[in-house]
Amino acid sequence: MTEETPSAGEAAPSVLVVDDDSWTTRAVTAVLRDTDEFHVLDPVHCGEDAVEAYAAKRPDIVLMDVNMPPGMSGVDATKAIMDIDPDARVLLLTTVSPGPGIARGLEAGALAVVNKTAGDEELTSVVRAALQGDSPGLLRTLAEDIVISGDTIPEAPREAPQLTERELQLLAHLCRGSDYEEIAAAEFLTVHTVKSHARNLRIKLQAKNLAQLVVRSLQFKFYSPE
Known part of the structure; x- marks a missing residue:
């Protein structure tokens, strides 16, 4: 995948950072702003404000802390944002050791999980x-x-x-995070065919996105991490 920066006259993608820890929001915001690739909105520190900010500003990406006591959790805020916009892109922010709420956040519609301590390039x-x-x-x-x-x-x-056995094989590849090209090479298929199988798996497992497909795989015990 090529990494592109906005061209002249093109608006930079907007990002909203949500975390009850002001140190975390400062650090994440600083990393993203330093790239000059993103328009980072002023961070917010609770689920209620996250929903309000999303409704008002419609950012391209939301980085959402999972647990924000005592108010609305990141899980509930993600659900509310997805109700506003089913195409919203929410990434869950987690602590050093993945904590409770990940599966429920993905079930709510989040696309992925990123660690708060991730390096600048990973983030x-x-x-x-x-x-x-x-x-x-x-x-x-x-x-x-x-x-x-x-x-x-x-x-x-x-x-x-x-x-089918083929569907289970492809599902295991997806759960391991193999990209479409890697799966195609491993299974001697075209990338188009792999994408078609992934789409059909989402339909059969009632998954809104690929992250939810992983949750379904664990729910139905189709996949178990080694």
Whole structure:
């Protein structure tokens, strides 16, 4: 994937950072602003303000802390933002050790998880990738992080569908965060075919996006991190 910066006259993608810790918002905001690639909005520090800011400013990306006591959690704020705009792009911010709320945040519609202590390049790379849309590359270590977090995985919306052996293989690749090109090479398929299978898997498992596909895979025990 090529990394592009906004051309002259093109508005920079807008980013909203949400965290109850002002030190975290300062650090994340500074990293993103220093790239000169993003228009970073003034950060907010609670779920209620995040929803209000999203409704008013419609940022391209929201970096959302999962737990923000005592008010609205990041999970509930993500749900509210997705109600406002089903196409909203929300990335969950987590602590050093993935904590509770990851699975529920992804179930609410978040695209991926990024660690608050991630290096500058990792943080900006995740934001860039999310701006390009739903991508398997955003899923690396996600299944492991959900399991490590000890979070209660939400109940699946229905009984497990029947998947073919090929579908289970492709699902495992996606859960490991392999990109479409890597999966195509491993399975001797075209990238177009892999994307078609991924789309069909989302339909069969009732997943809004690829991150939710990982949650479904754990719910139905189609995939288990090694």
